[in-house]
Amino acid sequence: MTGKSYLSRVALTGFFATGLVFFAAKPARADRDDAGACRARLESARTRLDRDVARHGDNGPRVQRDQQRLEDARRWCRDHHADWDHDRYDNDHREDRNDDDHHEEHHDDHH
Numbered sequence: 877m878t879g880k881s882y883l884s885r886v887a888l889t890g891f892f893a894t895g896l897v898f899f900a901a902k903p904a905r906a907d908r909d910d911a912g913a914c915r916a917r918l919e920s921a922r923t924r925l926d927r928d929v930a931r932h933g934d935n936g937p938r939v940q941r942d943q944q945r946l947e948d949a950r951r952w953c954r955d956h957h958a959d960w961d962h963d964r965y966d967n968d969h970r971e972d973r974n975d976d977d978h979h980e981e982h983h984d985d986h987h
Contacts, residue, residue, distance in 0.1 A: 914958035917949040
């Protein structure tokens with residue numbers, strides 16, 4: 877009976893040790909998954925916003941809803957401590973980025 881008891885303790889200890897390893901390793905894997913999920917959420921929201929701005933103009937209920945979805949995606953990323961490309965996803969309209977790019981190019985021409 878002592879042999880069975882010893883084997884039971886060894887098996888139980890191994891089970892708990894394995895569980896601790898998986899528990900400790902899981903947050904690192906979750907961070908990687910969150911970064912990918914963050915990019916996917918932001919890209920989806922940004923693509924929808926750009927498409928609807930091109931179809932419907934800068935204002936309207938669809939564009940406002942898309943802007944809110946983009947903000948929700950940014951909030952999700954912040955809540956999950958995932959960083960993103962702020963140059964691409966922090967502006968709500970493609971035209972804003974193009975204007976900024978145009979101003980930078982124009983500014984560079986003067987030097």
